[in-house]
Each structure stands twice: as structure tokens, then as C-alpha cells.
């Protein structure tokens with residue numbers, strides 16, 4: 001996918017256990033990625049499946065920040081600090097998993113704005 005000139009991508013995951021990998025986008029013009037990871041299309045329901053999202057930061061020092069909040073049926077998680085802002089919606093805190101790879105550089109992750117139980121989090125510094 002050639003992303004030059006593209007600044008925002010909306011991704012709609014389908015019902016079922018999905019995996020989404022957002023690579024290091026620092027060489028592109030992409031600034032926003034949004035993905036609804038657990039919604040069942042056409043319904044207000046979530047899929048009750050373990051969706052996995054992997055986000056790669058950049059090859060230099062990243063000061064990453066995660067924020068999140070729980071809604072009535074699902075939560076929202078936003079990751080900032082790398083080249084691209086990533087927003088996940090329709091997140092099932094007891095099912096879905098987020099892995100952040102800092103890659104090279106002296107990376108840090110501030111998850112103090114992420115309430116417990118919003119998403120299963122792994123940070124590979």
C-alpha cells in the first residue's frame with residue numbers, strides 16, 4: 001500500500017478474532033489510523049473474540065502515551081507519540097490485546113491515562 005499523501009486511514013475490522021499490525025509509519029504522510037476492532041457490523045454488539053493489535057513505533061527514541069476510556073459496551077484506546085496517532089474503538093477489555101513495539105532508541109510508554117481493564121497491554125521497549 002503506497003501511503004504517500006494519505007493522512008488518515010479508517011479500518012473496519014470484521015467480526016471474529018482479527019489481527020491488525022500497524023508498522024512504523026514515520027516515512028509516510030499518514031498521521032491518523034482508526035480501527036474499530038470488535039464491532040459486529042450492523043449491530044451494537046461486540047464480537048467476544050480476542051482481537052490483536054500490534055503497533056510499531058519508530059527506530060528513534062519515542063515518548064509514547066496511551067489514553068483510554070470505557071464505554072457502556074466497549075472502550076476506546078488512543079496511542080500517541082510515534083509518527084501516527086492510532087485510535088482503537090470498540091475495544092473489549094477482557095478480550096482484546098494491544099502490543100506496542102518501541103523498536104530502536106530509548107523508548108518510554110506512559111499508560112497512566114489508560115484505565116485498568118480497557119485492553120490487554122504489552123510493551124516491548
Ligand SMILES: [Ca+2]
Nearest residue numbers: 038049051092
Ligand atoms: Ca474483540
Ligand SMILES: [Ca+2]
Nearest residue numbers: 058060102104
Ligand atoms: Ca523507538
